[in-house]
Amino acid sequence: MKKLLIVIVCLIQISAMSQQPIASNSIYVCPPCDNSCDDLKYKKSGKCHICNMELITKGELRNYQKPKEMTIAFYLQEGVEILDFAGPLEVFTVSGFKVFIVSKTTDPIVSQGVLKVIPDYSILNAPKADILAFFGGNGQVAAQDRSIINWIKKQEKSVDYLFSVCTGAFFLGQAGVLDNQTVTTFHMSIESLKQSFPKAKVLSNVRFVDNGKIITTAGISAGIDGALHLVEKIYGKERAKLTSIYMEYDKWVPGEGLILSKN
Incomplete structure (x- = not known):
C-alpha cells in the first residue's frame, strides 16, 4: 500500500510538471x-x-x-539594358529590399527595343530612397540630360549608397560623385569613362569596386555580383548566400570585387 501511495504521488508530481509552461x-x-x-x-x-x-x-x-527595410530607386532610361537592371532587381527583391522604378517621366520606356517598362515615379515626384541605382544601355547619352543630373545631385547627399551597373556609372560621373573615387564600368567603355571623368581612377578587369558609399560594377552579370555584395554589406553574408542559392547563381564569390571600404 505504501509503495502504491508513493507511485501515485510521483505520478501527480510528474503530471503537475508537465502542465507547467516551459x-x-x-x-x-x-x-x-x-x-x-x-x-x-x-x-x-x-x-x-x-x-x-x-x-x-x-x-x-x-x-x-526586424532590420530596416531598405528602399532602392532604380533609375531607368529609354534603351536601358534588360539584364543590367533585371539581375540586380531579382537580387534585391529576393533579399527583402523595396524597389521602385524612376525615370525622367512616368511615360513607358522601352528596353532594348522590346520590353516596355512603366515607371512608378518621375524625377519630379519620386520619394526618398536609401539607395539610388543606375544602369547601362544608352547610359552615356541619357547622362547628358541636366534635369536628371540635377535630380541626382539633390538626392546623393541623403542616400546611404549609390550603385551603378555598366555605363550607369556615367550618371554618377556627370553628377560629380566619381571625382577622386576608384571605379569601373563595362569593359568597352573603360576608356570613355577615363576621358570623361579624369579625376576618377577607372579600373578594368574588376567585377565591382566598393568605395564605401559608391559601388560601381562592370557589365550585366557583374551587376548581380555587385548587388549580392551590397546585400552582404547591409544584411550579412548569410542573406546574400541564401539569395544566390535561390537564384541558382553559383557564379557569386564573396569578396571577389575590389573592396576599398567595409563601411
Whole structure:
C-alpha cells in the first residue's frame, strides 16, 4: 500500500510538471522573416532549417527588432539594358529590399527595343530612397540630360549608397560623385569613362569596386555580383548566400570585387 501511495504521488508530481509552461529561454525560434518558419519552435540553439537564420530564444524574441527595410530607386532610361537592371532587381527583391522604378517621366520606356517598362515615379515626384541605382544601355547619352543630373545631385547627399551597373556609372560621373573615387564600368567603355571623368581612377578587369558609399560594377552579370555584395554589406553574408542559392547563381564569390571600404 505504501509503495502504491508513493507511485501515485510521483505520478501527480510528474503530471503537475508537465502542465507547467516551459521557460521561454529554453525554446528557440527563428527571428521573424515572413516565412513559414516564423511559427516553428526548436529545443536547442542553431540555425533555422528553412531560412538558415540564427535561432534566438523565445525570451529574446520580445525585444527583437526586424532590420530596416531598405528602399532602392532604380533609375531607368529609354534603351536601358534588360539584364543590367533585371539581375540586380531579382537580387534585391529576393533579399527583402523595396524597389521602385524612376525615370525622367512616368511615360513607358522601352528596353532594348522590346520590353516596355512603366515607371512608378518621375524625377519630379519620386520619394526618398536609401539607395539610388543606375544602369547601362544608352547610359552615356541619357547622362547628358541636366534635369536628371540635377535630380541626382539633390538626392546623393541623403542616400546611404549609390550603385551603378555598366555605363550607369556615367550618371554618377556627370553628377560629380566619381571625382577622386576608384571605379569601373563595362569593359568597352573603360576608356570613355577615363576621358570623361579624369579625376576618377577607372579600373578594368574588376567585377565591382566598393568605395564605401559608391559601388560601381562592370557589365550585366557583374551587376548581380555587385548587388549580392551590397546585400552582404547591409544584411550579412548569410542573406546574400541564401539569395544566390535561390537564384541558382553559383557564379557569386564573396569578396571577389575590389573592396576599398567595409563601411
